[in-house]
Amino acid sequence: MAESIKTDVVIVGAGIIGLAIAFQVASDGRDVVVIDPNDPGSGASYGNAGTLAPYACAPVGNPDVLRNLPSLLVNRDSPLAVRPAALPALFPWLSRFLWQSTPVRARRNAYALAELLKDAMPTWRELAEQARLSDLIRYEGCLYLYRGKMPREDGEWGARLRNELGVRQERLTSEEVARLEPALPRASGGILFPDAAHIVDPAALTGRLAVAAAAKGASFERARVDRLQPQxxxxxxxxxxxxxIEAQTVVLAAGAWSRDLAAQAGEKIPLDTERGYHIEFAMDTCPxxxxVSPVDLGFYATPMTGRLRVAGTVELxxxxxPLNPKQTALLERGVRKLFPDLGAVQSRWLGFRPSLPDSLPVIGHSRxxxxLIYAFGHGHLGMTLAGATSRMVASLIENRNEALNLDAFRPDRFA
Ligand SMILES: Cc1cc2nc3c(=O)[nH]c(=O)nc-3n(C[C@H](O)[C@H](O)[C@H](O)COP(=O)(O)OP(=O)(O)OC[C@H]3O[C@@H](n4cnc5c(N)ncnc54)[C@H](O)[C@@H]3O)c2cc1C
Structure with missing residues (x-):
């Protein structure tokens, strides 16, 4: 006979989002069960670029992307690729994505994203302190690198928007970039985001967050949720x-795999995946x-413990x-333009960003x-937004009287 488990809160998915929620809710004294067929943190949360990027308020779909779409799609070295076989299934997501990239909608999405991002760093600092993860985070900022001509200050849609939203960004001359990162080849300039940080080992971070949640009383069940059964x-x-499993509250945080489960609860949410890749080079000291993100190449090179990780590209x-070797070869060609003397690639990885067409997550109660509470769809920013999201979900569960405005993240916003 099937075992039956009863608890206060069950969280589906042990990625960074599910784990951060588990830690918060267990800290509030709730009985929490986290359910996942895989090791905690082994999905998208494993192989990302590790940036905590509070500056990244420009949605992926924006007027610049719309304008450059033809060259993004045909250029051999473009960071955007579409698998032709997947096009028919992708069509509904893609058409919504294009619609959301128009100036008025993209600007509205950026403002909503900025609201979430303004809490990203304070909530991460708090979470890292409480779960004793602070040693895995470095507060050194992030650098956009311009190898070709440096654009005018208001030359790019994203830069204009960051100015408008008061994001701290410092334009650097070629000499200033060289002083900041002497190992980089000569660039025409850069933009430093001083409030950003990075995780030096995302797998260690999620592993230790799971241990910290367990120490607060959360338990972990290794199983796949097959069905959400309305009673x-x-x-x-x-x-x-x-x-x-029966619980007073179910939190759906299964990343890119959340769409079909939400559909069983009658909610049609246009979640899809932006596949992303990394390659790694083993080294004791990173250059x-x-x-550092060379803007024309569309990836991040991130210094991590014992290795340089190069992560990025979007493959629809x-x-x-399976993993597409063309995408990892693209990352390799790109990073060798910065560091020609790198040794052999040590590992290659494919992960699945959970993405909505408007680059905003779904956070809030099922209609x-x-x-049932949803917490998925964080796209390119799940690591950055884990602290803020987990705090919001914990407030929903505890009915705390915080002035939460989750309108922009409603599950039915595309209906
Ligand atoms: C190449 C790349 C670079 C990135 N760089 C950054 C970055 O620099 N900064 C940043 O903030 N974000 C970045 N991201 C995005 C970030 O990694 C994701 O947004 C984030 O990891 C999503 O977390 P999650 O917990 O929602 O999903 P995941 O980490 O994917 O976790 C979902 C979990 O749900 C489980 N699951 C699935 N189906 C079921 C089921 N039926 N039952 C139970 N469990 C289930 C899975 O096994 C998995 O463990 C990057 C992503 C990629 C791919």
Missing amino acids: DGGQIRLACSDRS IKRP GGLSA RYPN
Whole structure:
């Protein structure tokens, strides 16, 4: 007979979002069960660029991307690729993405993102302190590197928007870039985001966050949730192959895999994945001190413990196709333009960003089932937004009287 588990809160998914929520909610004294068939932190949260990027308020879909789309799609070295076989399935997401990239919508999305991002660093500092993770975070800022001509201050949509939203960004001359990061080749200039930080080992961070949540009383079940079962009383029960779980609150935080589960609760949410890649080079001391993104190449090189990680590219192509070696070769060609003497690539990885067409996550109650809360779809910013999201979800669960305005993140905003 299937085992039946009862608890206060069950969290589906042990990525950075589910783990941060588990830690907060267990700290509030709730009985928490986290359910995932895989090791904590082994999804997108494992292989990302590790930046905590409070400056990144420009949505992926924006007027610059719209204008440059033809060259982004045909250029061999473009950081954007689409798998032709996936095009029919992608069509609804893509058409919404293009619609959200128009100036008025992109600007509205940027303002909503900026509201979340303004809490990103304070909430991360708090979470890192409470869960004893501070040694894994470096506060050195992030650097955009311009190898070609440096754009005018208001020359790019994203830069104009960051100015408008009061994001701290410092324009650097070629000499200033060289002083900051002497190992980089000569650039025409850069933009330093001094309030950003980076994680030196995302896998260690999620592993230790899981241990910290367990120390607060959270328990971990290794199983895949197969079905969300609405009950007569309007509650949701979770069914796995060998057990079922009943909870006062169910939190759906299964990253890029959340769409089909939400659909079982009757909610049609246009979540898809932007596949992203990394390659790593083993080294004791990295040539750079902080994440560097050469803007024309579209990746981040991030100094991590024992290695340089080069992460990025967007490949639209669904969850099932295997790693595409063209994408990792692109990252390798790109990073060798910065550091020609790098040794052999040590590892290659493919991960699945959970992405909505407007670059905003889904955070809040299901419209149909009061005990179901959504927390997924953080796209390029899940590491950055984990602290802020977990605090909001904990407030929803505890009915805390904080002035939460989750309108922009509603699950039914595309209906
Ligand atoms: C190349 C790349 C670079 C990135 N760089 C950055 C960066 O620099 N900064 C930043 O902020 N973000 C970055 N991101 C984005 C960030 O990694 C993601 O937004 C974040 O990891 C998403 O976290 P998550 O917890 O929602 O999902 P995940 O980490 O993917 O976790 C989801 C979990 O749900 C589980 N699951 C799935 N289905 C089920 C089921 N049916 N039952 C139970 N469990 C299930 C999975 O096993 C998985 O463990 C990057 C992403 C990529 C790919």
